[in-house]
Amino acid sequence: MAWRKQMRERVLSEARALAAEGGWDKVRVADLALRAEVSRPSIYKEFGDRAGIGRALVQRETEAFLLGLAVVLEEHQDDPRSALEAAVAHVLAEAGDNPFIHAVLAATRGGTDALLPFLTSRPEPVYSSAWRLLAGWLSEVVPDVEEDRRAEAADLAVRLTLSHVLLPAPAPGATPERVSRAVWAVLGAPAE
Numbered sequence: 001m002a003w004r005k006q007m008r009e010r011v012l013s014e015a016r017a018l019a020a021e022g023g024w025d026k027v028r029v030a031d032l033a034l035r036a037e038v039s040r041p042s043i044y045k046e047f048g049d050r051a052g053i054g055r056a057l058v059q060r061e062t063e064a065f066l067l068g069l070a071v072v073l074e075e076h077q078d079d080p081r082s083a084l085e086a087a088v089a090h091v092l093a094e095a096g097d098n099p100f101i102h103a104v105l106a107a108t109r110g111g112t113d114a115l116l117p118f119l120t121s122r123p124e125p126v127y128s129s130a131w132r133l134l135a136g137w138l139s140e141v142v143p144d145v146e147e148d149r150r151a152e153a154a155d156l157a158v159r160l161t162l163s164h165v166l167l168p169a170p171a172p173g174a175t176p177e178r179v180s181r182a183v184w185a186v187l188g189a190p191a192e
Contacts, residue, residue, distance in 0.1 A: 022097035
């Protein structure tokens with residue numbers, strides 16, 4: 001069991017490195033096996049196929065990303081508006097600084113990338129996980145707002161932020177405040 005977990009982690013780490021170097025389209029199981037020092041049959045047994053590696057990699061990256069996002073929200077718990085702005089700013093900064101996210105986005109802007117659907121059209125893990133995190137946070141910071149409004153606000157925040165990751169605004173510095181203002185409008189709170 002310990003070997004399997006270590007092997008899985010090595011494969012995902014090398015897959016991340018290879019994707020960051022040349023985009024997911026250039027990641028080959030043979031190269032991955034060589035770099036991770038495991039056999040191709042072991043990789044196929046663990047992940048099923050190359051798409052399974054991609055799903056596992058996106059899941060792992062999403063979990064790490066959401067941990068960081070939760071920390072940002074918690075750090076500003078006393079001022080929910082500032083917390084949301086800081087969270088959006090964190091997401092945009094990570095999208096620019098994280099070599100894996102950068103590779104996915106750069107490949108998409110330059111042609112094709114098989115991992116993009118995990119950011120856009122497939123709800124798991126990125127959208128749904130971020131939505132659950134934000135909806136849970138909103139239930140803590142604005143418990144008196146109707147649950148439907150909190151769910152709608154969480155949806156709006158995630159969709160707007162992802163759209164700004166995929167297609168940055170001309171003045172990206174204004175994006176966190178704009179997203180926060182829209183979310184608080186949905187929540188029924190006046191803009192300050």
